[in-house]
Amino acid sequence: MNTTRLILLTTTVIAAAVMELIDISIVNVALSQMSGNLGATLEDTSWVITSYAIANVIVIPLTGFLAALIGRRNYFIGSIALFTLASLMCGLSTNIWMLVAFRFIQGIGGGALLSTSQVIVFESFPVNKRSVASAIFGIGVFTGPTIGPTLGGYILEITDWNWIFLVNVPIGLIVLLGSFLLVEEPKQRQAIKKVDYLGLLLLILGIGALQIVLERGEQEDWFDTNYIIYLTGVAIMGIIGFVWWELRISQPIVNLRVLRSPTLAVASILTFVTGVGLFTSVFLTPVFAQRLLGFPALDTGLLLLPGALIAIVALIMTARLLQAGVPIPFIIVMGFLLFMTFSWKMGHLGPDVGKGDFYIPLIFRGVGLALLTVPLTALAVSGLSATEIPQGAAFNNMMRQLGGSFGISGVNTYLANRIAQHRTDLVTNLTSNDAETTQWLTSVGHRFVAKGATELDAVRQSYQLLDQSVTRQASVLSYLDAYLAVGLLFALAMPLILLVLNKAPAKNIVVSLSDH
Template sequence: MSPIQRKLLMVTVIGAAIMELIDISIVNVALSHMSGNLGATIEDTSWVITSYAIANVIIIPITSFLTANLGRRNYYIGSIVLFTFCSFMCGNAENIWVLVFFRFLQGIGGGALLSVSQAVMFELFPKEKQGMAAALFGIGVFIGPTIGPTLGGFITENYSWPWIFYINIPLGAVTAILCYFLLTEPAIKPKVAAVDWTGIALLSIGVGTLQTVLERGQTEDWFATGYITLFTVIAIISLTAFIFWELHIPNPVVNLRVLKSKTLSISAILTFVTGLGMFTSIFLTPVIAQRLLGFTPTESGLLLLPGAILALFALMFSGKLLQKGVSPIYIIAFGFFMFMYFNWCMSRINPDVSAATISLNLVFRAIGMACLTVPLTSLAVSSLEPKDIPQGAALNNMMRQLGGSFGISLVNTYTARRFALHRVDLITNITATNPQTLSRLQGYTGYFQTKGAGLIEAKQKAMALIDMSVVKQSALLSYLDAFLLIGLLFAFTLPLLLFVIRRTKGPVVVVSDH
């Protein structure tokens, strides 16, 4: 392969990964538009997000298995074609459940675009430059979910929601054509094993029901809803059976035996928390900006831009540090501290906070995430045998996705309960004997009277305005509590690094995250 072909293939696979990751978050700001256009409730429309997440989590851990049995080139190009076709069908959906169905299939196709893309990237670099390959790919991993809301907001505001899917069509077509001419099979082909259909079925059912519970639990009032209770039982039984089955057959679809490695197990926990922080911060920040601060979707997305730009340099720097033999533990610890500081800063904002302040806070988040994306994968597989590295990295990838799903569910539940608590606390101070309450009530009443309202109507509108202020303040306080909770989770899990320090002395080889 000529240097030009190598660079072209590099850009192609990174672009494919970014396209897949953008689609994780691009629909978030368009849900209300979809709901109105398709005549569905916002709860039903949120399945557009849930179905994609479920498909991703199911397909990621079995990517290595599918690559070995179908051939990397066939599987990758086929996944691109499936992703592109389903993007077209999503844009043309005439009802919500058709959209959800093709969104699920789009997630199945998208699973390979992340895992296989990185495997290809590492083949394009010699071993001494693997750190740089990891950093370049980390750019896509970081940028995709970050610019998704910005791009989705811009498209929704200026065009229409189907175009958030249609933009994938030319990109997917070009990617598939380039891969057809440039992509080859790996030099060392993985061994083809018998198809573990039982394992695939148990994993799909278990992860699918678990994801549904995590994504929909708060909306459906958790176990007060019959299907949430049923899905919880099914998830527990299926995943327990899956673990037992995979540990007792010779060719499992997911080799859980690699979790005997203490380093991998601890890294998986840290990756879970990292995924939780990465996805919840992207979820919480636009919510605060749009619902409480009055930003447009595009303005909310632009808040993330300065941090994303600086993160590119941080990713490259972390890759060079790994390449020079710096232990990933030190980089991970720094990333955790940066993320804890970001959450602490966000937990102290007020309704008068400026866009510049939020953007500055997000810079700390971006640098922290840049220091976690590549080093965590390196740490996860640092103690594995070469043959176990792909499976270990795939499990680590799945933990990041599960962390994100669990985090969104945790934040939704926690903020709902904290909102109720803060609302009660604020209302207790709104009494007829409180001078500030009386002064504000009189001021609002007088204002509405100047607009032509009668005394009784003016008082009713004044009380409604005060109640609106209470709701807004309660919501803000609950979101700030969520940021603080996430920061504490990072702080509580950071000491786990102490248990793997002795295992990672010396240079660490950066490997494929698939």
């Protein structure tokens, strides 16, 4: 393949993956506007996020099977067309449930783009350049979720929420045309003799129910809500049944036997943890900056920019390190340590936090995740045969998405518990016998009286202001705790790298990928 064609193909397929990843987080900033314009409650509007995530996490592990069934080229092009059409219909939706339905269809189309794009990029590069291919693809994987909220906020500043979806249409059409002209069917194609319908049903039930529980559990008070209890049971039975059935038949819809590879098993767990870090940090930081510190939307988005730009450089450097023979476990350890440094610094921010206090920690975050993206992808497929690589890549990508879902769900629950605990701790120190509290209330009350309030109103307003101050301080402390908790998860997972210490030197990656 000549250089020009390679550049065009790589740009096209990575653009498809980036579109999919951006749409995971781009709608987060638009929920309030959607709710108002469509006459829906904020709770109903949040299904716009949930439906996409459910479809995504169901389709991702099926990409290898579906590509083999109808041909990878047809599957990839069809998925782009479906994603683009669904984006158009999302933008034209006139009620909330129409939007949720087309958002689910958009997730079905988008679920194929990540793993399929990854395999196409790997295949297209010469054997000795595939670590560079991993880095280039990693740029999309890393930057997509990071820039989603920023892009969404910018779109909302200049136009309506519909354009969060409509902006995909021209880009999707360009990507569709490029894919039609450039993407080729692989020479080796696995034949599908029999469709595993039971496995498909169990996967949809198990993973779909699990995703709903994770997305909705915290909002519904978890097991105080009947449908969450029922869906938890469906998820457990569906997943157990799926694993049992897939290991029993000769042609499973998802080949779980690839997990016999120790490198894929360990990489999947570490990728899950990385997904927790990637998505929770993208979730926590904008909310912390905007809602608690009062940063404008544009300034909040710009907080992530320096770290993202430096991370792109770090991704290219990571590829060079792999090519130079630096062991994958060493690079992964460095990535984990840098992300843990980010968590530690964010967890110890002072009371007077400014924009400048975010930049250095977020640079640690960006470089740390950059050092993890390429090596973990390479580690996941390093022990697989040519026919197993699509399944292994899809499973690894699914673990990243599930890590994000588990992470955000867990962080939301953790925040609610910590806010209640910190509030209790703070309130116990605010008594009528405390001189500082009494002096503060008196001083604030006098200011309200000076502005025309009655004595009674001044007392009431002073206590309201004190309550707001306590709630805000409890929330700030809880967010700092959440950063530390995610860092602790990274620390607990890091020893797993010892299991593959001598199994995946960087020089073997080229060999394993050259079989595909």
